[in-house]
Amino acid sequence: MERKFEILGLCIAWFAVLSQFIIMIQNRQSDILETVVRFFSFFTILTNTLVALFFTASVLKTKKFLPKLLKKDGTITAITAFILIVGLVYQLVLRSIWEPKGLQYIVDELLHTIIPLYMLGYWYFNVTKRDINPKAIFIWLLYPLIYVVFIMVRGSFANYYPYPFLNVSEIGFKKAISNTAVILTLSLILLITLLFLGKIVIKVRRE
Template sequence: MSKNTIIFIGAAIGWFAILMQFVLMMQNRVESLTETTLRFFSYFTILTNSLVALYFSVLWYKKPISFLTRFEKPGFLTAVTLYIAIVGVVYQLVLRGIWEPTGMHRIVDEMLHSIIPIYVIVFWFNYEDKRNVSWKLIPIWLLYPLFYLAFILFRGNYSGYYPYPFVNVTELGLKKVLLNSGALVFAFLVLAFVLVGVGKSLKFKTPNKTTLDS
């Protein structure tokens, strides 16, 4: 299977899962259209899977789009892999037991939290220019989850809605939520070091561009 086909599949399953999740959420909404949409995009899972779908879409399009050209630079794929891997790990360890979806809910849930994270990790393993990913990028990678945490805590303070139980200030209190948030940031940091370290320690050469584009 060519790299371009793999990229197309990544984009297709990404957008399908996101759009289906949006449709399902709208079908079961109890809040206004605006509030439901805001809640939909307040989930780290949705934002990160959207980033994955956008990443694959830009690679598949193959034409330079101003600042989006950085998507192909060493390190960007590692950052995307870091984020989506955390989505998968947190769901499997913390959130899976909270609800038991059925039917299409189950299919989309597994796509967002299991299939896509594994797909991206395998893609990273095969196609990232791992030897040229700098340790100095790690602090930059942490900005996204930090801004996300600040956003959901700020919005939750005014709306009373928190997308995840471990950041629910109303039920847990601010101190507990800050401890949970600190643990999550630490998990991001550890996994970031693991990805860069593993990438630099692999004993094979990254395929050249000609091979990758075949």
């Protein structure tokens, strides 16, 4: 049963990411290379790709570097926390500022609603003691931190920011940093919450 959930997760996540890539290429407003860079500038895309790679590694069970990295202690909890961040930020901040239609609507819901909830459900039924190792999990905070640094540095040169709440050109550096601090704090809170919930879930299973 677990393998079926992993295969379904793999299919949903890759379909959503690849479909969004095709849509962005078809509607690009710059050259191909710049469009590809912009595509991978979205935290949503990076994190959903992590989900897709996680399920791929789980299904294939190979011993190459990337699958091994994705099977390390705490990885499932960290990825779950970050994909939930994707969903929460979208629902609270971004959903109201645009109205996708057709395939874009379907892909949008997959990336920001279905996949976050699916990953949370998968985590709930599969979390183990090794997945709630605080040291291993908190190292993953480097992921959003490095992302923000990259976006800010690149944005200062390319004048492109993937999200309005990070757009220094529009809202100023101080406000962008403030928004970043809120998101990083939310990430930390979610990680801590999953740590405590994981302990409870494991304890209930034993009983």
